[in-house]
Amino acid sequence: MDRITPKTRSRNMSRIKSKNTTPELLVRRLLFKLGKRYRVHYELMGKPDIVFPNYKVVVFIHGCYWHGHGCRIDHVSKSNCEFWINKINKNKERDKKIQRQLKHDNWKLFTLWECDILKSHNNTVKSLVKYLNSL
Ligand SMILES: [Zn+2]
DSSP: OOOOOOOHHHHHHHHHHSSSSSHHHHHHHHHHHHTTTOBBSSSTTOOOEEEETTTEEEEEEEEEETTTSHHHHHHHHSSSSSHHHHHHHHHHHHHHHHHHHHHHOOOEEEEEHHHHHHEEEEEEEEHHHHHHOOO
């Protein structure tokens, strides 16, 4: 039941893997518009996508496939290839380890998922801004 063509898959892969992916740009542009100043390429464990040093908040923008979200996007693009499944499980373990360490260092974590951003980046970013404003 794999309806995605190899061509689409490799396009998805390269899109998800590269820096400055579309979901990331959508989020960053809107944050900027809403007056929330953030840092990218901030030197922290796990290379978070967006950091708000003043709020002590770290934001991860997770691609559903690579981080095993278990949502529709993740499901559709998942092939039965054991190599990738193992790789994604390792990513998930790594995510947990990074998050534990960051929390230990008093960072607050906020994870945005690709599927939510693609569905409505407005709502997704608003929930992040609401969170920041509540701190
Ligand atoms: Zn997802």
